[in-house]
Amino acid sequence: MKVLRDTWLVFGRYFGIFIHNPVWVFLGVLQPVLYLVLFAPLLKPLAATRGFPPGGAYNVFVPGLLVQLGMFGAAGVGFSLIAELRAGVIERLRVTPISRVALLFGRALRDMFSIVLQSLILILISLPFGLSIHPLGVVVVLALIGLIGLLTASIAYAVALATKSEDSYAPIVFTSTLPILLLSGVLLPMSIAPQWLQDIAAVNPLLYAVDAARHVFLGNIGDPAVAKGVIILAVLSLVAVVIGARQFGRAVA
């Protein structure tokens, strides 16, 4: 099928660029590791607070860090796209018969790959701190974080194509990711939040992702919250890919 072939070609192109700059993988992991070392210890006494989820500070905090990695790791991908717009690369690709879906999906797959790789590194680094996880759980969590990466990257690309400039792209992306992150229970679980905050957070898809990831780390892979989180993200990712692909197909005037 043409879409698959084109997607593979585009993935190959951006994977090639990625593999020549592996330093980004480590820079991407650096921030969550700093959180792990400099922030997670603060949670240890809090883990005894009423309303704090069970499982210990690290099993509560690392899933949140992974979700954060998934979103922040992909939120910046639009910068490279804007540079390519300026260099005429996107225009050149749009004149070829290549599938518009592949133009988006091939790139987003590369971003997914990078985020899953970083997540795996973060999980391995967290193990000595007292994180415990089942091997099957790792697979489920990586799939979940991969979906967050796909969702965020697709939206980031759509925003980059619509704004065409770093000056508009950066504030849009960074001011919108912050509330999403704060309302997802990444830093502290939303279960200790006041009711009104929990009500607002209920419309945040990332909350369900964090929830699902925490259940996986507690060993409850069969919990309905896990399936719920995966399904919500899969559906949203699909929608985001369609929107992003349409943006690639539309005129970039």
Added chain:
Amino acid sequence: MDGATPEPVIETRGLRRAFRSRQRQVEAVAGVDLRVVRGEIFGFLGPNGAGKTTTLRMLATLLPPSGGTARVAGCDLATQPSQIRERIGYVGQAGGSDREISARTELEFQGRLYGMSAEAARRRAQELIDMLELEAAADRKVGTYSGGQKRRLDIGLGLVHDPQLLFLDEPTTGLDPQSRARVWDEVRSMHDRGTTVFLTTHYLDEADALCDRVAIIDYGKIVAEGTPEELKRAIAGDVVTLSVAGEQRAAFELMQGQAFVRDAKVENGFVLLYVDRGEVAMPAILRLLDGANLQLKTVELHRPSLDDVFLKQTGRSLRETAA
């Protein structure tokens, strides 16, 4: 093919494109009728913002027209954009190659996008590298290339699938004279291989030296079309450019009424006189100025160039509008 009507590769009727800009509707292209035939080098000439690039991008399927119809490479622009994409090449102003990738990788990737096998794409990339003399740079990152090397690669990317029609948007803007001559040579050799080339430029000498036919566009409309020779011939006779001490206005008014002056203009502090025969007009001009006590500072007689055509058609000089 002799005697037969040449086959059109591009045919547009009333092509237009409007943009919204701050609640205002702006017509960047306001009804363009074009006919480009197989095998010719067609030049689209005009100042920045005249609608050249917008027209080009519409014809290359990058921008949907707001109105009008077009057939490109035998296909309808509105209904068959993907068939058009298979048959055309397009080299934008910015180029289109990525700084982080080598020429070879870019050319091979481009070939794959047109459906070539990995092996065929490799062969084609090598052919183009040889043809464009990029061998020495082929495996380095594009970011290290000279302006001329990069432009040759960008053109190569547009040629990978051997298109029947190639669009070049200001192919030599920003190049040094030597690289510019190289690009001209490439365009001529494409022409020799039978490729139709549609290029935009704001260099008149480029259009003059390279193009079989030229259309001049200004404010979104075509104001003149023909071979460079035809266009120049349409400006009858010669052009005398002179300046006098003090106000040019006086010299202009004096000359305007003379029977041998077909048209007169003041432009950039010079008086331009369009006359039938410059060598006959010149002594008369000198006598008249002397008689009116106007002191001649400079005088020049030349055959009309495309710049004169442009000035005549648009009332402005292309040299001052093209930044």
